[in-house]
Amino acid sequence: MRQLVVLLWTALLLAQAQPLRLVDATGQEIAVASTERIVSLDMTSTEILFALGAGPKVVARDGSSVYPPEAQKLPVVGLMAFPYVVDNILAQNPTVVVGKVGLKPDDLAAQLKARGVPYVQVPAEPGVEPTKARIRLLAKLVGQVERGEALVAALERDLAQLKPSSAVLRGVFMYMRGPSMVFICGRSSNTAGLIELVGAKNAADWDECRPSSPELLAQLNPDFVVVLQSGLGSVGGLEGFLRLPGVAQTQAGQAHRVIAVADGLSAAGGPRLGKAAQALHRAIFEHSGFVEVNEP
Numbered sequence: 001m002r003q004l005v006v007l008l009w010t011a012l013l014l015a016q017a018q019p020l021r022l023v024d025a026t027g028q029e030i031a032v033a034s035t036e037r038i039v040s041l042d043m044t045s046t047e048i049l050f051a052l053g054a055g056p057k058v059v060a061r062d063g064s065s066v067y068p069p070e071a072q073k074l075p076v077v078g079l080m081a082f083p084y085v086v087d088n089i090l091a092q093n094p095t096v097v098v099g100k101v102g103l104k105p106d107d108l109a110a111q112l113k114a115r116g117v118p119y120v121q122v123p124a125e126p127g128v129e130p131t132k133a134r135i136r137l138l139a140k141l142v143g144q145v146e147r148g149e150a151l152v153a154a155l156e157r158d159l160a161q162l163k164p165s166s167a168v169l170r171g172v173f174m175y176m177r178g179p180s181m182v183f184i185c186g187r188s189s190n191t192a193g194l195i196e197l198v199g200a201k202n203a204a205d206w207d208e209c210r211p212s213s214p215e216l217l218a219q220l221n222p223d224f225v226v227v228l229q230s231g232l233g234s235v236g237g238l239e240g241f242l243r244l245p246g247v248a249q250t251q252a253g254q255a256h257r258v259i260a261v262a263d264g265l266s267a268a269g270g271p272r273l274g275k276a277a278q279a280l281h282r283a284i285f286e287h288s289g290f291v292e293v294n295e296p
Contacts, residue, residue, distance in 0.1 A: 034095040035096055040058055040060070041097060044100065047068065047270040048138045080099070083104035097120070098119075098141070100123070126193030126269060132152050158273075158274020161274075175189070175231060176241075182212040183210060204220065217250050229262055259284065260293065261276075261293045
């Protein structure tokens, strides 16, 4: 009997010593020995990890990770819009790093691997299915598969509450960081993806973000424009936005159909995607003029 207990105990210890192996969004099998110190390199991954109850394991974040509010207390290792400096990440002594596919530099995964740190990459695409995949992958990483499925189920319930609209409205997402940095973003943007998700038409029928111009705005002539609240502030609020070249001449500009979305909610690609879609749906189809959409 004693020998059986010893064998079972030994087997348990060996099982615990084996690294977790999972296939990430790049198709690579990643071995993770510990998730005790996680560095998250994008805002969506950070939000999902906290929603899964793994917030205490997250030791650092990127600068865009502002939700939930407690994440703002963590050290910042860089911004996901710019190339990361690997030494800044390693200074946090991570046991694993997570981030969306496509973060820079291009050899980020190779650099981390060379330093002995596993890098788990989640899908970067906007949309419902990539969001579910992100939740499930990170749930497996932190050993919270059931909790992950509960988050997916809640997301599906939220999306099921969207009411179809017979109105055909065309909108664009404009990303701004001051009057000299104004872009119209296409399908690859989470915020632009929300426009399609709620039943409106994204007039920007391309993938990337393109510099705005009077000619481009005249060509698109959107019924409404979605902006980030911080971006709107950077151009002087609604009045400053309407003074940007070409804006006042559009249908949206003439009707002041500007929807200012909270920064964290606008990029929702995690558990709050359904809530974000509901809020944007109401702003587009149930309101007129200028609307602010805040955190739920």
